[in-house]
Amino acid sequence: MSHAKNKVNWCLKNAEKDLKETERHRGLVKIKPDLNKAREYIKKAEHNLNAAIYFFETEYSDWSASAFFYAIYHSFLAIATKFGYESENQECTFALIYYLLEEDKIDFDKELLDKVATLDSNENKDKIGIKEREFYQYGTKISIEKETYERLLELTKDVLSNTKEIIEG
Numbered sequence: 001m002s003h004a005k006n007k008v009n010w011c012l013k014n015a016e017k018d019l020k021e022t023e024r025h026r027g028l029v030k031i032k033p034d035l036n037k038a039r040e041y042i043k044k045a046e047h048n049l050n051a052a053i054y055f056f057e058t059e060y061s062d063w064s065a066s067a068f069f070y071a072i073y074h075s076f077l078a079i080a081t082k083f084g085y086e087s088e089n090q091e092c093t094f095a096l097i098y099y100l101l102e103e104d105k106i107d108f109d110k111e112l113l114d115k116v117a118t119l120d121s122n123e124n125k126d127k128i129g130i131k132e133r134e135f136y137q138y139g140t141k142i143s144i145e146k147e148t149y150e151r152l153l154e155l156t157k158d159v160l161s162n163t164k165e166i167i168e169g
Helices: 003-021 035-056 063-082 090-102 110-116 121-126 128-138 146-168
Strands: 028-030 085-087
Touching (some): 063 085, 063 146, 090 110
């Protein structure tokens, strides 16, 4: 069994356990596939992308990194929802995207996915979207470097484009 499949199974079991104990889970839950909700996640991703652009054009450009990250993350939630999953955990979401790719259920650029997601939380610090978000969100810099902004902008647009093809394809 692949690492992604093991992680997805753990996320499903963890959520099931959480829901028995509380009303909220921190994993993955199987739901009815919902194309309309997937499209709403796409709108949210586009909203976050537009926010990142707006932040860069104002004195709040440090927030662009977080907005880019969440545009990417909401794109992944759109994919999850289309395939009948609800996620309440970033690692579980990333694992699910890897799993769907491994199972040939989605056609997503693996190289692109590898730039923004991981199956191991210890590797998160090395991923472009996560690394920049954490640097600007938790650090003291109040403006994002232009080349970082441009790289994240292209990365986010690529993820969103791949996601739209999956959702509407």
